Amino acid sequence: MSIQKVIIPDKRFIPPFNEPARELRVLNKPLWFHQRDILAPYCVQEIECESLSEIPADLDKEMLVYRDNLFFDQNFIDEFVKRARASGIARQVAFAVDDGAIVGHALPLQEGIRRQGDFYVADLWYFPRGVEKNPKPLVIDTEPYEMGYYRIPTYLASEKGQVVFHVPLKPFLSIENWVHLFIANSPFGILSRGARADKELYQLKNKLKLVVKAFLERKHVLSSSKLVHIGKNCAIDPTAVIQGPTVIGNNVTIEAGAVITQSIIGNNVSVMQGCQVQWSVIGDGSWLSFRAAMTSTVLMERCIVAQNACLQLCVVGRNSFIGAGNTFTDFNLIPRPVMTYHRGKLVSTERNVLGSCVGHNCRIGSGFVVYPGRIIESDTVLAVTDDHFVIIENVPYSESHHHRLRDGELHQPQYRGSQEG
Numbered sequence: 296m297s298i299q300k301v302i303i304p305d306k307r308f309i310p311p312f313n314e315p316a317r318e319l320r321v322l323n324k325p326l327w328f329h330q331r332d333i334l335a336p337y338c339v340q341e342i343e344c345e346s347l348s349e350i351p352a353d354l355d356k357e358m359l360v361y362r363d364n365l366f367f368d369q370n371f372i373d374e375f376v377k378r379a380r381a382s383g384i385a386r387q388v389a390f391a392v393d394d395g396a397i398v399g400h401a402l403p404l405q406e407g408i409r410r411q412g413d414f415y416v417a418d419l420w421y422f423p424r425g426v427e428k429n430p431k432p433l434v435i436d437t438e439p440y441e442m443g444y445y446r447i448p449t450y451l452a453s454e455k456g457q458v459v460f461h462v463p464l465k466p467f468l469s470i471e472n473w474v475h476l477f478i479a480n481s482p483f484g485i486l487s488r489g490a491r492a493d494k495e496l497y498q499l500k501n502k503l504k505l506v507v508k509a510f511l512e513r514k515h516v517l518s519s520s521k522l523v524h525i526g527k528n529c530a531i532d533p534t535a536v537i538q539g540p541t542v543i544g545n546n547v548t549i550e551a552g553a554v555i556t557q558s559i560i561g562n563n564v565s566v567m568q569g570c571q572v573q574w575s576v577i578g579d580g581s582w583l584s585f586r587a588a589m590t591s592t593v594l595m596e597r598c599i600v601a602q603n604a605c606l607q608l609c610v611v612g613r614n615s616f617i618g619a620g621n622t623f624t625d626f627n628l629i630p631r632p633v634m635t636y637h638r639g640k641l642v643s644t645e646r647n648v649l650g651s652c653v654g655h656n657c658r659i660g661s662g663f664v665v666y667p668g669r670i671i672e673s674d675t676v677l678a679v680t681d682d683h684f685v686i687i688e689n690v691p692y693s694e695s696h697h698h699r700l701r702d703g704e705l706h707q708p709q710y711r712g713s714q715e716g
Contacts, residue, residue: 297337297338297339297340298337298338298357298358298359298376299338299340299341299342299354299356299357299358299359300334300337300338300340300341300342300358300359301341301342301343301344301350301358301359301360301361302341302342302343302344302360302361302362302363303343303344303345303346303347303360303361303362303363303418304317304343304345304362304363305317305362305363305364305407307364307471309470309471309472309473309476310473310636310654310670310672311473311612311652311653311654311670311671311672311673312473312612312654312655312673313654313655313672313673314655315363315364316363316364316470316471316475317330317363317364319470319476319595320476320576320578320593320595320596320613321366321470321476321479321480321484322479322480322484322485322559322576323544323559323561323576323577323578323579323596326363326364326366326470327363329366330361330363330365330367333367333368333369333372334359334372337359337372337376338359342354347360347420347426350425350426352425352426354425354426355424355425356424356425357422357423357424358421358422358425358426359376359419359420359421360418360419360420360421360422360426361418361419361420362407362417362418362419362469364407364469364470364471365407365417365418365419365467365468365469365470366466366467366468366469366470366475366479366483367419367466367467367468368465368466368483368484368487370464370465370491371435371437371465371466371467374435374465375388375419375421375433375435376421378433378435379421379433380421380423382431382433383423384423384430384431385420385421385422385423385426385427385429385430385431386420386421386430386431386432386433387416387417387419387420387421387430387431387432387433388416388417388419388420388432388433388435388467389411389414389415389416389417389432389433389434389435390408390414390415390416390417390434390435390437390467391414391415391434391436392410392413392414392415394415394436394437394439395439395441395461396437396439396461396462396463396466396483397415397437397467399439399461400460400461400468400478400482400483401467401468401469401478402415403474403643403644403645403646404471404472404474404475404635404637404642404644405469405470405471405472405475406469406471407469407471408467408469411432412432414432414434416432417467417469418469421433435465435467436465437463437464437465437466437467438463438464438465439461439462439463439464440461440462440463440464440490440493440494441459441460441461441462442459442460442461442462442486442489442490460482460486462482462483462486462487462489462490463483463487464487464490464491464494466479466483466484466487468483471637472635472637473610473635473652473670474635474644474646474649476593476610477591477593477608477609477610477649477650480576480593480610481574481575481576481591481592481593481608482591484559484576485557485558485559485574485575485576485591486557486574488540488557489540489557492522492539492540504521505519505521505522508520508521509521515538517538517539518536518537518538518539519539521539522538522539522540522541523537523538523539523540523541523543524539524541524542524543525543525547526543526544526545526546526547526562527545527546528545528546529543529545529546529547529548529549530547530548530549531543531547531548531549532549532550532551532552532553534551534552535549535550535551535552535553535554535555535566536553536554536555537549537554537555537556538555538556538557539557540557541555541556541557541558541559541560542558542559542560543555543560544560544561544562544563544564544579545562545563546562546563547560547561547562547563547564547565547566548564548565548566549566550565550566550567550568550570550585551568551569552568552569553566553567553568553569553570553571553572554570554571554572554573555570555572555573556572556573556574557573557574558572558573558574558575558576558577559575559576559577560572560577561576561577561578561579561580561581561596562579562580563579563580564577564578564579564580564581564582564583565581565582565583566583567582567583567584567585567587567602568585568586569585569586570583570584570585570586570587570588570589571586571587571588571589571590572588572589573589573590573591574590574591575589575590575591575592575593575594576592576593576594577589577594577598578593578594578595578596578597578598578613579596579597580596580597581594581596581597581598581599581600582598582599582600583600584599584600584601584602584604584619585602586602586603587600587601587602587603587604587605588604588605588606589605589606589607589609590606590607590608591607591608591650592606592607592608592609592610592611592650593609593610593611594611595611595612595613595615595655596613596614597613597614598611598613598614598615598616598617599615599616599617600617601616601617601618601619601620601621601661602619602620603619603620604617604618604619604620604621604622605621605622605623606621606623606650607623607624607625607650608625608648608649608650609623609650609651609652609653610650610652610653611652611653611657612653612654612655612656612657612673613655613656614655614656615653615654615655615656615657615658615659616657616658616659617653617659618658618659618660618661618662618663619661619662620661620662621659621661621662621663621664621665622663622664622665623650623651623665624650624664624665624666624667625648625649625650625667626647626648626667627647627667630647631647632644632645632646632647633646633647633648633649633667633668634668635649635652635668635669635670636670636689644668648667649667649668650665650667651665651666651667651668651669651670651671651686652669652670652671653671654670654671654672654673654674654675655673655674656673656674657671657673657674657675657676657677658675658676658677659671659677660677660678660679661679662679662684663677663679663684663685663686664684664685664686665686666685666686666687669686669687669688669689669690670689670690671686671689671690672689672690672691672692673692674692674695675690675691675692675694675695676695676696676697677690677695677696678696
């Protein structure tokens with residue numbers, strides 16, 4: 296039986312994109328499209344209301360109500376709907392106060408997941424017979440799976456010298472900052488899929504199926520079709536290395552020497568010789584020039600990354616160009632959490648490792664070094680000059696270089712929004 300879907304719009308814009316979260320891409324889909332697909336097994340009809348109090352009183356059917364800036368996956372929503380229906384009463388999603396994924400990754404830079412008594416609650420509700428007052432909290436265990444993704448000197452990270460994610464097997468996130476787009480796509484998206492695959496491979500029967508499939512295909516286990524899904528009309532050089540879980544769309548070209556690990560490659564993407572793509576999402580129509588390198592990075596649709604550019608833990612908006620040799624750093628030289636802007640203030644991200652964010656329709660010239668946590672606003676154009684090649688502060692649109700071209704001479708702006716490096 297179909298559940299009525301009620302959407303509460305979150306109209307706040309996410310800097311530097313100047314769009315609400317629902318329009319921004321998660322796992323190569325607009326967030327609203329991702330939500331629709333996840334809820335398709337349960338919901339056919341939908342309406343939009345500004346708040347719970349505005350839902351019509353005569354709408355007395357079974358319903359699922361949620362704010363449209365939320366990210367969740369199929370495993371999460373299946374658990375919530377199954378248990379809520381079984382209870383037969385009104386429920387609101389809740390989390391334990393010691394849930395590692397929620398506390399470690401979802402709480403910073405947002406207000407949508409908030410403390411209520413002995414739990415954290417968020418704006419996702421189930422009502423069996425129309426809206427009711429005081430729905431009971433339904434605690435969902437996100438099942439955090441600790442993953443250390445590379446080792447570094449201890450003075451740069453934890454006491455163990457590891458950068459660690461608590462990757463949820465059932466992810467949930469309120470997207471209110473560009474950092475949440477990184478989390479939704481990489482730790483809560485790509486790595487969550489990988490963590491579930493790891494867990495499944497602990498079962499002997501799954502290991503045997505994977506080994507047999509790899510043997511028949513004469514491929515490495517991680518490169519077999521069980522873990523690497525390739526679309527139609529793709530041209531992949533035999534020297535390219537692709538390891539799963541990875542999804543490659545239609546009409547994709549991957550040239551010699553490219554290495555792709557646990558990523559999503561959209562439709563009509565070109566990956567040239569020697570590129571490195573790890574735990575990343577490459578949007579539809581994007582183009583990666585030779586030796587471009589990306590780790591835990593999100594490119595929205597129709598982006599170009601030129602040769603020798605290096606992006607780590609970054610988010611890049613649609614139709615943007617990243618010039619050759621640009622380096623987006625992800626560590627502070629002084630060991631402290633990276634700072635970024637949220638609600639007009641410079642605040643801690645509570646992360647020791649984080650890249651930067653480039654908005655929509657940007658043109659970033661060759662040879663920049665970008666400090667961690669910086670924001671380049673949409674529609675900005677930047678060109679390197681002798682005395683200006685390090686971006687140490689946020690770059691608003693008003694400081695775009697295309698405002699300052701006079702008689703062919705570039706006059707340097709004075710950047711605002713000072714941040715520590």
